[in-house]
Structures are given as structure tokens and as C-alpha cells.
Amino acid sequence: MSDKMSVESLQALIDGSSFLRFIGLKVVSIDPAAAMVVLRVGLRPELERRDGTGQWHGGPIAALIDSAGDYAVALGLGNVVPTINFRVDYLRPAMTAELTATARVRRAGRTVAIVDIDVSDAEDRLVAIGRACYSSQPG
Amino acid sequence: MSDKMSVESLQALIDGSSFLRFIGLKVVSIDPAAAMVVLRVGLRPELERRDGTGQWHGGPIAALIDSAGDYAVALGLGNVVPTINFRVDYLRPAMTAELTATARVRRAGRTVAIVDIDVSDAEDRLVAIGRACYSSQPG
Amino acid sequence: MSDKMSVESLQALIDGSSFLRFIGLKVVSIDPAAAMVVLRVGLRPELERRDGTGQWHGGPIAALIDSAGDYAVALGLGNVVPTINFRVDYLRPAMTAELTATARVRRAGRTVAIVDIDVSDAEDRLVAIGRACYSSQPG
């Protein structure tokens, strides 16, 4: 499983997505043995809650959560998979220029995979947490 | 309550948000008596799953759900409120140029409000459904 | 599809479950065309939040939601299916001797089915709502 994906091949997969390229999603690190990926995004004006506040809108945070979970599953399967559903809990306003998402697969079953995703700000405070369910069947 | 918000004042509230202005969120109609709002977004290249496919990325759909629910609550309260958490279930690939979100408050309590949000494509097929919980306390 | 399940055959399926027999789950009506079932439970002392208060504990309400959704899916498939995940939102204390759950399939896909479940008290006030995802694949 560990040879299915490298940081580079995962980044290439991400860069193939128009939306993820737009929000500037970057792979920080992967840990195939732990089925874990760390991703990062940087704030751009279009992603702010209100002009010039420096606060992230919740929408891009939800998108970050969904995508980070998906790439944690992709690490094992070698390709992105459809999201079935996910939950986001917002814990604090996200106010730093960068956010980091750490996604860890809790269970990779025959038909679905469940992933937990923690989103932290640049000062390592948890700003949101996600839990997502993906279809893990071969197409 | 019905005089708290008009289509115009709700749209002005939305346009104050950098991210929602970017995704081009438009108010279609409001029904204050039913605590319901209908919103619309149009696909732009940055919101696609992959270049030129015409398929929406799930991230903007999740953002649409969160925002539509928020504005359904705002209809009653007169201002936007923090999202506590929400769930998205994706039902079908979203392939049409426009998507419509219909948000209806299920319960507006003293401390939290619960909203259901249905997202349909231009052919009126359900593509995703959301359920969201907002803090409804006066700041 | 409509001949797969009758009220009686659905009730027999329910009565095969030790836990559901214990909480006394009863089929009120089914509507196969709408993929909808209505179920009812009556309060017994073991299901109370606290002795003699007449208030339902949230646990049995969550179980009612999960089961009602499952039987709405069973209506179409002819058998019960594994729950993948579900969400419960509690809206009000449940204080009446009987509770009614109305479950409606929102999407029956090839691999998963999504169901909405509303729980009302004897005075027809919504006390909780659920959204659940089931594996809909043939075993």
C-alpha cells in the first residue's frame, strides 16, 4: 500500500482538480502506514468571510475537510473516491493565514471508509473537526 | 419577523461576504412565514471538480448548504449566525450550470436553530442534502 | 416493489429483533410508492430519562430513528440492511406516552440509501429528527 502514493503523486492528483487548485491545497506530508495525510491551504481574498478581516469563511474549511479525508483514503486505494457524507463541527473562528488539515482513516472497510479530519490554525489551535464517509469500492 | 429581511437586504448581507460573492450566491426567493429561503449559484471554472467536465466539486456544494441554512435562520433573526455543525450527504454528481438550494428551518430554539437544506440541479434532481445547526442566541 | 413488504411482514421482521421487541416497536402504516414507513413506540419505565418523569431518554429515540430508517429501506429491498451512519438532532423534550417516527427514503442508490426520519410526540410536535445512511447492496 505504501508504494501506491507519494507526496508528489498525491499533489498531482490534487492539482488535477480545478477547485482544489484554486484554493491552493498543498500536501504537507503523508504516512501510508497510519493511513494519514496532512494538507495545507493559505488564505486568499476570495476565501474570506468578509473583506479584509483575515477570517476564513466556513465554506472553504468544509471543502478542506472533505478533500483531506478523501486523500487519506486515496493513499490506500491509489485514487480519489466519492464522498458519501460528512459532518463538520466548527470550534473557533479561523483567523490565521494558513490552515492545516490532518486526516486519519479510522476504518477502511470493503464498501466504505470512515475518516477523521482535524483542522488547526497556524498557532496549532483546533478550528474545526470533520468526520467523513467515502465509498471505497473499486469503480 | 417578516419585515426583518427582504430579498434585497438578504442579498446585501450575502454580498458583504467575500467568499459568497466569489461563488456568486444569489437569493431567488424568501418565505419568512415558512422560515424558508431559496438560493442559487452558477458554475464557474474555479468551482469544477476537474477542468472542463462541467461537474461541481463537492466543496462549493457544502459551502452552499451551510450558507443557505444560515440565511434561513437570518430571515428570522435579522443577522447571520455562527454555524455550530452540519452534515452533507451527496446523492448524485452535480452536472448542471446552476444549482438551487432550498433551506427550511425545522426548529428555531432559544439557543440553537436546526435547518434542512436540499440542493437540486437545473433539472430538479436532488444532488445533495444538508442538515445544519446554528447558534441562534443574540450576540 | 410494493408487494415485497406488507405491514404484517414488516412487523414480523421487527419482532425478530430482541431489542425492537423490547422497546415495543409497532408498524403503523407503510407507503411503498413513497418509500415511507410510520412506526410507533410506547413509553415503558425502562425507557425513561428518570424514574416517574414520563420523559423519554434520548437513547431509545435514537434507536427508533435508526430502526425506522432501516425499515423504510427494507420496504424496497425486502430485508433489513446495515446502518452505515446516522445523525440525530433533538428538538424538544419528549414527554408523551407514545412517539411516532415517519421515515422517508430520500435516495436509494446502488450502494447506499439515505433516509430522513421525523419523530413526533402524541400532540404532533416534532421532538427529534434523524438522517441516516444504509448499505443498500445485496448481501
Add this chain to the structure above:
Amino acid sequence: MSDKMSVESLQALIDGSSFLRFIGLKVVSIDPAAAMVVLRVGLRPELERRDGTGQWHGGPIAALIDSAGDYAVALGLGNVVPTINFRVDYLRPAMTAELTATARVRRAGRTVAIVDIDVSDAEDRLVAIGRACYSSQPG
């Protein structure tokens, strides 16, 4: 905070609930500094999926998750609080005579608290995970 609740006072709080006494919920340990509680339940015939199978019905597992999360919050506040909503993901059939729930508060805010709950079987396999949101305001 650590002197608000002992294993004994938490158990007494649990035993005040008719339903939790029925399902036999027991406090295994508490860690007030980590806002964490460990609880256990034992299978009784009424909680089985089907007679004599030894498999837990999902309903009692959902109830265990909701309650474990609540008592993790109670550890800090000194009393039980209303559940706003929660999500359960079932990962595997639960087949052992005892199940253990470990609940850890992820964020205790001014108005809501978010808790993660892991449920493991007697062989320490994860059978279900929950994420729950509670109202943390003083009554």
C-alpha cells in the same frame, strides 16, 4: 474541575437514569484533566439484535455513545446537559459480551461542547464511533 466529579458521583448520576440503569452503564474510569471518561455496558438479552446471536443491536450502542459523551461534559460542569445532536458511524458488528466507550471532550465552549466517543469490543476492536454536541450553558 477535578473535584466536581468522582467515579462514584458520576455513577450515582447515571444510576438516577431509568434507561441507563436498565442498560447497566458503568463508569470504568475518569480523567478530569483530559476531560475523558470510560464507560462500560454488558450485553443482556433485550439488547441483542436477534435472539441468541450475541450481537448488539445498534440502538443501545447509539445510546451508549450519546451518554458517554454527556458524562464527559458532566465531568467538567458537574451535571448532565442536553444533547443537541450526534452522529454515529458503525464500523463492525459488535459481538462481545461487553463494550467500552471512551469519550473525550474536543472543545468545551461557552455555549456548546463537542465530544468524540470511541466504542470498542472486548478484544479492543473499534465497533462504532460517535461525535456529539451538547449544550454547555448553565441552565
